[in-house]
Amino acid sequence: MSDEERLKADAEQYIPSGYEPELYKLRHSTAHIMAQAVIESFPEAKVAIGPPIENGFYYDFDLSRVPNEEDLAIIEDRMKALIRQRHAFHVREVSLAEARDLFRDQPYKLELIEGMAEGQYDDYGNEMPSEAGNRITVYQHDAFVDLCRGPHVTHGGRIKANAVKVMRTAGAYWRGNERNPMLTRIYGTVFENKAGLDDYLRRLEQARQRDHRRLGRELELFTSHELIGAGLPLWLPKGATIRRELEAYITEEERRDGYQHVYTPHLAKQELYETSGHWSHYKDDMFPPMELEYENLVLRPMNCPHHILIYASKRHSYRDLPIRIAELGTMYRYEKSGVVGGLSRVRTMTLNDAHIFCTQAQIKEEFSNVMRLVERAYATLGIQEYTYRLSLRDQANTEKYVANDAMWDMAENVLHEAMDALGLPYTEAAGEAAFYGPKLDIQLRDILGREETISTIQIDFHLPNQFDLIYIGEDGQEHQPVMIHRGVVSTMERMTAYLIEMYGGAFPVWLAPTQAVVIPIADRHVDYAQEVVKRLFDLDFRVQADVSDKRMNAKIREAKLQKVPYMLVVGDQEVADQTVSVRLRSDENLGPVTLDEFEEMISQVVKRRSLALTA
Numbered sequence: 001m002s003d004e005e006r007l008k009a010d011a012e013q014y015i016p017s018g019y020e021p022e023l024y025k026l027r028h029s030t031a032h033i034m035a036q037a038v039i040e041s042f043p044e045a046k047v048a049i050g051p052p053i054e055n056g057f058y059y060d061f062d063l064s065r066v067p068n069e070e071d072l073a074i075i076e077d078r079m080k081a082l083i084r085q086r087h088a089f090h091v092r093e094v095s096l097a098e099a100r101d102l103f104r105d106q107p108y109k110l111e112l113i114e115g116m117a118e119g120q121y122d123d124y125g126n127e128m129p130s131e132a133g134n135r136i137t138v139y140q141h142d143a144f145v146d147l148c149r150g151p152h153v154t155h156g157g158r159i160k161a162n163a164v165k166v167m168r169t170a171g172a173y174w175r176g177n178e179r180n181p182m183l184t185r186i187y188g189t190v191f192e193n194k195a196g197l198d199d200y201l202r203r204l205e206q207a208r209q210r211d212h213r214r215l216g217r218e219l220e221l222f223t224s225h226e227l228i229g230a231g232l233p234l235w236l237p238k239g240a241t242i243r244r245e246l247e248a249y250i251t252e253e254e255r256r257d258g259y260q261h262v263y264t265p266h267l268a269k270q271e272l273y274e275t276s277g278h279w280s281h282y283k284d285d286m287f288p289p290m291e292l293e294y295e296n297l298v299l300r301p302m303n304c305p306h307h308i309l310i311y312a313s314k315r316h317s318y319r320d321l322p323i324r325i326a327e328l329g330t331m332y333r334y335e336k337s338g339v340v341g342g343l344s345r346v347r348t349m350t351l352n353d354a355h356i357f358c359t360q361a362q363i364k365e366e367f368s369n370v371m372r373l374v375e376r377a378y379a380t381l382g383i384q385e386y387t388y389r390l391s392l393r394d395q396a397n398t399e400k401y402v403a404n405d406a407m408w409d410m411a412e413n414v415l416h417e418a419m420d421a422l423g424l425p426y427t428e429a430a431g432e433a434a435f436y437g438p439k440l441d442i443q444l445r446d447i448l449g450r451e452e453t454i455s456t457i458q459i460d461f462h463l464p465n466q467f468d469l470i471y472i473g474e475d476g477q478e479h480q481p482v483m484i485h486r487g488v489v490s491t492m493e494r495m496t497a498y499l500i501e502m503y504g505g506a507f508p509v510w511l512a513p514t515q516a517v518v519i520p521i522a523d524r525h526v527d528y529a530q531e532v533v534k535r536l537f538d539l540d541f542r543v544q545a546d547v548s549d550k551r552m553n554a555k556i557r558e559a560k561l562q563k564v565p566y567m568l569v570v571g572d573q574e575v576a577d578q579t580v581s582v583r584l585r586s587d588e589n590l591g592p593v594t595l596d597e598f599e600e601m602i603s604q605v606v607k608r609r610s611l612a613l614t615a
């Protein structure tokens with residue numbers, strides 16, 4: 001094997017798990033080709049990094065101006081021409097001095113090189129385990145040389161020019177840190193062939209139609225304002241209605257399952273979080289303290305410590321357990337500005353939270369009760385596709401977690417056993433645990449296929465110990481309870497984002513902001529329309545009359561765009577017979593029904609929280 005062949009074979013190890021190796025190489029190589037094309041268009045460009053990602057790749061540049069559509073088209077054309085030239089990708093190892101010289105005009109690369117020289121960072125600036133070598137390699141195709149550990153395709157002929165697309169630009173801070181310069185990120189993609197690209201673009205377009213940010217605007221559910229800030233959404237009346245119904249639903253389910261609901265303040269003294277361990281393990285996710293005269297107050301990132309102090313406000317015997325303390329708890333997390341967006345990842349959020357205090361012997365039973373509650377809630381909401389993930393600590397990154405091996409082993413065992421007892425399939429993910437304990441996360445995919453955690457059930461031996469929680473056992477002695485943290489329908493923000501996309505804005509009747517629109521055909525039917533509205537309003541339904549001077553068909557179109565479940569058309573016949581002609585947003589026509597009949601139907605549909613529009 002030549003040196004080059006050895007380096008290339010070696011590079012295969014850098015393909016992340018879960019990535020199809022050929023596709024990874026195609027995308028990585030196309031990213032280099034894009035960088036070459038960008039530099040040809042913008043000779044002053046400083047290049048940063050350009051990795052493959054799910055569904056494509058990007059490359060970050062420091063440019064004199066942001067490329068417009070026309071620039072991107074030129075770049076894409078040039079990439080295709082370069083691909084057709086079938087340049088080979090060569091790799092060689094360089095010394096530190098040679099690397100510094102090669103990239104002397106490229107400050108971002110130089111910064112990466114210095115990181116690599118210290119041996120802690122790879123060519124993307126990511127921290128590396130210390131035992132990994134700090135060999136510096138460069139890949140070259142045509143005249144373009146990049147600091148890169150690979151791997152790449154052997155030559156550009158492997159890439160199909162008609163399967164390549166430059167997608168869009170976005171701003172991205174160098175190394176994701178807002179104190180650093182803002183760079184221009186150019187996203188591109190490439191698939192094995194044109195059919196793969198076309199299929200992807202089609203799915204993307206469908207997803208765009210359902211994007212909760214777009215629907216949130218069109219359906220007037222939520223908004224935001226620069227003066228308020230990123231990740232701090234404003235719930236508009238219609239979005240607030242959905243949220244109120246969701247909150248009422250889950251609170252009702254919990255009450256039946258023996259939860260007790262409380263209200264607690266959104267802030268607390270810094271000392272509270274020093275005791276809990278948030279201060280040493282979770283501080284980076286918290287807003288900085290407010291320094292007052294005698295104390296430091298912080299916005300809470302989690303509700304657990306408050307609930308713990310409610311438990312501790314009273315003495316408990318084993319007969320009281322389990323104690324299930326629930327709250328629609330509002331919390332604040334300092335999410336990086338680059339990752340917040342819409343409702344799915346925000347900086348202020350209200351979690352359907354609860355903390356169960358129980359004996360060790362009760363953990364399994366409580367765990368499966370929560371799982372049953374989750375299943376019930378998903379069935380009601382119509383959520384069908386989800387997977388279970390056991391989120392464990394990362395043994396190599398121990399400072400993120402509280403140290404107590406025996407405790408971790410015990411908690412992880414309990415979770416394994418509980419899941420095995422239920423016979424449910426799950427994957428395991430190291431490094432996804434909470435700092436205080438392992439969790440069982442329920443994962444859903446958004447319309448773009450991205451996985452996110454909705455429900456979570458967490459076993460915690462740590463916090464009860466930190467706060468010296470006790471109960472008096474059957475033996476008359478003091479014992480320490482175990483805590484189960486759990487969120488069933490996640491934060492109102494994340495669940496609403498998910499539901500908007502899953503339903504494409506067409507909510508089931510019980511959640512729909514407007515449940516019915518009454519449509520008078522002519523002016524002379526307006527009085528009767530108002531009468532219908534009043535009757536339904538008095539029965540607590542959310543209903544409006546469209547008394548604009550638009551034509552009936554335009555009114556129906558408008559109501560359908562707003563995804564209103566029922567359109568009640570009233571004309572001469574309906575006035576005479578005291579009926580309404582019911583049209584569903586699905587275009588089905590139920591014809592004239594008496595008001596009594598309609599009231600009965602909508603009452604049943606709402607009361608049962610039915611997913612269907614008819615009883």
Ligand code: TSB
Pocket residue numbers: 301302303304333335343344345346347349351353354355453454455456485486487490491493494
């Ligand atoms: C379950 N202390 C536990 C609680 O008792 C807790 O806070 N767990 S958590 O950190 O995993 O958060 C609970 C859930 O909140 C997550 O599973 C996720 O669905 C949701 N969530 C977390 N961060 C955000 C965010 N930035 N925006 C919206 N929802 C979020």
Ligand code: ZN
Pocket residue numbers: 302303304355485486
């Ligand atoms: Zn908690």
